[in-house]
Amino acid sequence: MFTPHDHALPCTQAAATELPCRAGLGLKTGHFREVLGSLPDIGFFEVHAENYMVDGGPFHHFLGLIREQYALSLHGVGLSIGAEGPLDVPHLQRLKKLIERYQPQSFSEHLAWSSHGPVFLNDLLPLAYDTPTLNRVCAHIDQVQNTLKRPMLLENPATYLAFQRSTIDEPDFIAEVVRRSGCGLLLDVNNVYVSCINHQRDPLAYLAALPLHTVGEIHLAGFAEDSDSLGERLLIDDHGAAIDLAVWDLYRQALELTGPVATLIERDNQVPALEVLLAEAQQADALLTDAGSQP
Template identity: 55%
Template sequence: MTQQLPCGAGVGFKPEHFAAIAADAPPLAFFEVHAENFMGEGGRPHAQLARLRETYALSIHGVGLSIGGEGPLDRAHLARLKVLIDRYAPESFSEHLAWSSHGGAFFNDLLPLPYTPATLARVADHIGEVQDRLGRRMLLENPSTYVRFEESSIGEVEFLRELVRRTGCGLLLDVNNVFVCATNHGTDARAYLADFPFEAVGEIHLGGHDADVDDAGAPLLIDAHGSPVADPVWTLFGEVIARAGPRPSLIEWDNDVPDWPVLRAEAERAAAILARAGAARAA
């Protein structure tokens, strides 16, 4: 089953915003939630999400599948995910190109992978299993990383492109992650995006990052999701949309969550960029 989010701006839903959203009736295209926050059977989380689902398109974003892990996928977690997907029939489901569990231990982080043929085969198998179990195409998000592996023999964009070819999955392009990685590794974000398979992109993420320095005094960016989208990321986003056309675009703000009007304003900025690009293409 293939569904698609409406081509507009959305935000990550936070329960503290529910009353304001209900009163405001904002003209947003969709809301996104983290799957693992809604794997219980009922209660306020589901009551609120069910109300939102009556009006808005929905994206469910997973953070716990550990799709890049060396071991098999957690079948119990995948079963809970299927129940959630079946319950809400979201327009989009996505996960991360990362791993977060090993040997029965779960790490509260999304950890990087070496890009090798063996990793490619394993991740492709895991994507296939997820898509078969859920009965739908999933999107895979490019990661934010702070280290790179000497054993990597495949570029990240090539790795993502080959996963799309092998599995039929789509991609979630996180523009902030592109900028964070380019800064941390001293590479060129625009060169990365020049080869990106935009035809596979079903959703875009935008978020804030924290600036720091590493032990050698070099710039280090942390994908923190606790601040407004930075100006260089807005610039990259505008370039992506001008080239690839408008895509469903989400503001991620998961930490130090602001009042609703602040988050709504970020989404409105993204919506304005999407509208300008759409008008330019129609002219």
């Protein structure tokens, strides 16, 4: 078992292997050359592991050059941690090879499932929160961490429905997974807001129930808004818009509980110019500075 680090320490006390307590950006292929040409003042870049699970090609060429200049976070979307079946061992071995190649400061995955037998579903699907699921998720995380020889961060999900057979509250489920497996928490503030609005929960109470002392990275993103069959507000975690003011406010309140933590600006759809993303990163940096100055 891996022992989780106390990631709520001030930046000056952070371990050398951790991400800088600054804002980072998701690295997009359309920004490769601009990043290398301008070397923007940014804390780190994050990439999706599955986009780099090949031996060569232009993606690796550019990522190798950018990795020489910046800290790196590797974010997985295909391990299917919550699946009922066993983990895909060849996929896990490809992930291990990628981590050995780039030595990222952070690796994270989702509390979700996306595969059933040989079928892979291009989505992150919710879990039933009960004891069998808890045991399965912990066993899968143990397998991942033992294979990679390093702790991982587990991201809280954005959900749109809940299982009637769930017997454990979601934050309590996450806390127990973290306790038993020794993994850390990737706190996605947008996911907290989206899920709490969709399920009519209090976002601050949800936050307070999480193991915030194990947070190793924070994600911020935009959402789309719709309505459900009853006309109730329905938020979709689509990463296709600017960060909402309500999410910025919840982020500020989260930092009051965690202290400064490396924070990613996520934008995967309708990706704007690099300067637009850098402006959001600067906004996060300002809040991180404020959080670090608090007694």
